[in-house]
Amino acid sequence: MHWSTLASGLLSVAALVEGRRSLQHVGRKASIPTPAGDNYVSQYLASRQTVEHKFLNDNTTKYAVNGTGIPDVDFDVGESYAGLLSITDDPDAAEKLYFWFFPSENEKADKEILLWLNGGPGCSSLEGLIQENGPFLWQYGTFKPVPNPWSWHRLTNIVYIEQPIGTGFSQGNVTATNEEDVAKQFMGFWKNFIDLFSMQGYKVYIAGESYAGMYCPYIGSAMLDAEDTTYFNVSGLMIYDPVLMDGNVQTSYVTVPFVDYHTNLLPFNDSFSAQIHEKHQSCGFEDFTATYLQYPPPGPQPPSNVSDECANLWYDVYGAAFSVNPCFDVYQVATTCPLLWDILGFPGSLFYVPEGADIYFNRTDVQKAINAPVGTWEECASNNVFVDGQDTSDPSGYKVLPNVIDKTQNVIIGHGILDMILLANGTLLSIQNMTFGGKLGFEKTPIEPFYVPYHSLSTADTIGEESDPQRLATMAAAGVMGVAHTERGLTYVSVDISGHMVPQYAPSAAFRQLEFLLGRVSSLSDTTPFETEPEAPQSTEPLGNGTGPATFY
Numbered sequence: 001m002h003w004s005t006l007a008s009g010l011l012s013v014a015a016l017v018e019g020r021r022s023l024q025h026v027g028r029k030a031s032i033p034t035p036a037g038d039n040y041v042s043q044y045l046a047s048r049q050t051v052e053h054k055f056l057n058d059n060t061t062k063y064a065v066n067g068t069g070i071p072d073v074d075f076d077v078g079e080s081y082a083g084l085l086s087i088t089d090d091p092d093a094a095e096k097l098y099f100w101f102f103p104s105e106n107e108k109a110d111k112e113i114l115l116w117l118n119g120g121p122g123c124s125s126l127e128g129l130i131q132e133n134g135p136f137l138w139q140y141g142t143f144k145p146v147p148n149p150w151s152w153h154r155l156t157n158i159v160y161i162e163q164p165i166g167t168g169f170s171q172g173n174v175t176a177t178n179e180e181d182v183a184k185q186f187m188g189f190w191k192n193f194i195d196l197f198s199m200q201g202y203k204v205y206i207a208g209e210s211y212a213g214m215y216c217p218y219i220g221s222a223m224l225d226a227e228d229t230t231y232f233n234v235s236g237l238m239i240y241d242p243v244l245m246d247g248n249v250q251t252s253y254v255t256v257p258f259v260d261y262h263t264n265l266l267p268f269n270d271s272f273s274a275q276i277h278e279k280h281q282s283c284g285f286e287d288f289t290a291t292y293l294q295y296p297p298p299g300p301q302p303p304s305n306v307s308d309e310c311a312n313l314w315y316d317v318y319g320a321a322f323s324v325n326p327c328f329d330v331y332q333v334a335t336t337c338p339l340l341w342d343i344l345g346f347p348g349s350l351f352y353v354p355e356g357a358d359i360y361f362n363r364t365d366v367q368k369a370i371n372a373p374v375g376t377w378e379e380c381a382s383n384n385v386f387v388d389g390q391d392t393s394d395p396s397g398y399k400v401l402p403n404v405i406d407k408t409q410n411v412i413i414g415h416g417i418l419d420m421i422l423l424a425n426g427t428l429l430s431i432q433n434m435t436f437g438g439k440l441g442f443e444k445t446p447i448e449p450f451y452v453p454y455h456s457l458s459t460a461d462t463i464g465e466e467s468d469p470q471r472l473a474t475m476a477a478a479g480v481m482g483v484a485h486t487e488r489g490l491t492y493v494s495v496d497i498s499g500h501m502v503p504q505y506a507p508s509a510a511f512r513q514l515e516f517l518l519g520r521v522s523s524l525s526d527t528t529p530f531e532t533e534p535e536a537p538q539s540t541e542p543l544g545n546g547t548g549p550a551t552f553y
């Protein structure tokens with residue numbers, strides 16, 4: 001649960017080509033004003049040439065990564081540390097997790113550390129680093145790695161960790177049977193990490209996506225229960241497109257309304273369309289959704305009890321999607337052929353490594369440069385990371401996520417509307433079956449606008465003319481980009497033009513969500529500029545009710 005394709009990139013190229021044609025035709029140069037004029041990317045790069053390495057000392061030096069020595073990366077990535085660290089008191093224990101830590105240059109990041117986890121289970125958090133929110137990006141179909149002005153380390157200190165054991169470069173035998181075991185492994189590692197970098201007393205923020213909807217709340221809840229603010233002062237949690245509750249409710253129950261909403265991307269023939277609509281009704285999904293996708297909800301949802309045929313409605317649609325779109329990407333349903341080259345091997349639902357291409361983190365030169373053990377690396381482990389492939393824990397939405405909400409009053413659930421591996425309406429239904437702050441679900445309908453500040457990378461600076469390639473590489477949208485809602489310490493936010501991996505598809509949206517998590521802005525409808533571009537002019541018009549599909553029945 002992790003991969004996908006840069007459809008917005010394809011669209012912008014198409015727009016540019018189209019633009020060039022028509023603009024040349026009328027013989028005029030189009031110039032789009034950019035809010036701040038300056039080259040935002042150059043400013044970002046300059047800020048990475050940190051004079052002083054904040055965390056470099058006798059203890060950490062063996063973990064230091066040479067910022068100009070990362071293969072194929074032709075700019076200085078700046079200060080970072082990576083390597084294996086034990087999960088127990090014994091530094092030489094065979095069980096170790098791999099991490100890559102990027103200190104922030106932001107003064108406000110003092111005494112804060114954010115950890116990022118990808119999902120799977122068994123998928124590497126280096127995916128998040130190199131394709132979602134890290135200091136450099138090498139995304140599907142792109143020519144070479146580029147500096148990422150939307151990198152989360154610009155806001156706070158961030159560490160990417162490959163866990164649980166069995167994932168990526170992490171070492172040791174798989175022994176976890178449930179999320180309690182995962183949290184125990186993680187906390188052992190975390191204590192060593194905090195000691196290594198002398199970060200005792202730091203505020204801890206936890207973020208991740210997909211199956212990390214299990215990992216993050218279980219780890220966060222166990223940390224809070226430990227009542228040890230020296231190591232585990234959890235201050236907020238943010239999960240994207242998360243696994244939260246009943247698997248059927250998060251998929252099959254809400255698949256048909258998803259198909260109807262995205263009808264131009266999933267143009268099924270009449271007989272198939274009639275068949276899935278009939279099932280949606282006869283399986284009781286329509287009634288269930290009409291009853292429970294209400295604010296406040298009428299009561300707790302009975303456990304789902306459906307036939308295999310009904311449970312498979314999602315799979316029926318998934319299978320048919322490939323027949324109308326052979327490159328169908330379940331993580332971002334607006335993706336079309338051709339399949340793009342992906343340095344991690346999964347440009348969407350399909351595994352695709354063109355002849356002559358390598359998997360980036362499977363390269364020995366890369367492994368040596370980042371203090372990783374030399375050997376085979378897979379984006380998502382082909383072996384189980386839970387004993388017998390079975391995570392026996394309850395869904396995180398029952399107890400642990402509510403515990404984190406109640407104790408931190410600072411939890412964000414984000415969701416990309418183009419995601420079909422986990423569906424936004426399923427996430428809303430899951431929230432409506434969760435008890436937090438002593439009540440069930442949200443009481444009010446989510447209709448607030450999610451505002452992403454305007455910034456100097458929100459458009460190409462010219463259309464149909466030569467433009468700065470650094471700008472073009474990391475453009476990102478702005479304005480009202482979805483719906484947001486906060487009650488009793490929990491925020492839900494949707495992002496319309498985003499697939500499963502929100503920081504990858506909508507980097508400016510994720511950057512704003514992180515500012516909110518860190519308490520740097522008051523709400524997700526706040527029109528304060530990004531802290532990285534404080535002078536950028538912002539919208540003064542009314543923002544309306546948000547954009548995208550209805551959040552209610």
Ligand SMILES: *[C@@H]1O[C@H](CO)[C@@H](O)[C@H](O)[C@H]1NC(C)=O
Nearest residue numbers: 057058059060195196197198
């Ligand atoms: C190095 O680690 C040791 C043991 O944890 C600690 O006592 C010492 O203060 C650390 N040194 C620095 C420079 O952080």
Ligand SMILES: *[C@@H]1O[C@H](CO)[C@@H](O)[C@H](O)[C@H]1NC(C)=O
Nearest residue numbers: 065066067068069070071369
């Ligand atoms: C970092 O890597 C670059 C490129 O390989 C090399 O020129 C430089 O000497 C390295 N720096 C250190 C401190 O090893």
Ligand SMILES: *[C@@H]1O[C@H](CO)[C@@H](O)[C@H](O)[C@H]1NC(C)=O
Nearest residue numbers: 093094095096171172173174
């Ligand atoms: C893993 O298990 C095998 C067999 O049980 C054992 O021989 C080996 O030492 C274990 N390895 C680690 C890293 O614990």
Ligand SMILES: *[C@@H]1O[C@H](CO)[C@@H](O)[C@H](O)[C@H]1NC(C)=O
Nearest residue numbers: 201203229230233234235236
């Ligand atoms: C823990 O973090 C909270 C913010 O979440 C902060 O107010 C508090 O002072 C921190 N506690 C300690 C002991 O550092």
Ligand SMILES: *[C@@H]1O[C@H](CO)[C@@H](O)[C@H](O)[C@H]1NC(C)=O
Nearest residue numbers: 257258261425549550552553
């Ligand atoms: C969610 O459900 C509502 C009510 O059925 C529907 O109007 C909306 O389009 C659905 N959204 C998506 C993305 O499926």
Ligand SMILES: *[C@@H]1O[C@H](CO)[C@@H](O)[C@H](O)[C@H]1NC(C)=O
Nearest residue numbers: 245246301302303304398433
């Ligand atoms: C709703 O939550 C309750 C209690 O946490 C749980 O027993 C039930 O299975 C949930 N229903 C669904 C459909 O997830």
Ligand SMILES: *[C@@H]1O[C@H](CO)[C@@H](O)[C@H](O)[C@H]1NC(C)=O
Nearest residue numbers: 284302303304305306307308
């Ligand atoms: C689930 O539904 C079946 C068929 O309707 C029924 O026989 C069974 O008792 C139900 N199970 C539960 C746990 O409600």
Ligand SMILES: *[C@@H]1O[C@H](CO)[C@@H](O)[C@H](O)[C@H]1NC(C)=O
Nearest residue numbers: 268269270271272319320323
């Ligand atoms: C309609 O679509 C379904 C699902 O892809 C397929 O099985 C069926 O053959 C199609 N019917 C026609 C007439 O193409």
Ligand SMILES: *[C@@H]1O[C@H](CO)[C@@H](O)[C@H](O)[C@H]1NC(C)=O
Nearest residue numbers: 353358359362363375376377
């Ligand atoms: C990864 O590298 C190993 C050699 O270390 C090689 O055997 C394997 O085929 C590579 N995997 C992929 C998918 O390229």
Ligand SMILES: *[C@@H]1O[C@H](CO)[C@@H](O)[C@H](O)[C@H]1NC(C)=O
Nearest residue numbers: 445446447448543544545546
């Ligand atoms: C916004 O939502 C409110 C409450 O549902 C509704 O009264 C109002 O008409 C909506 N405004 C627009 C522009 O849709």
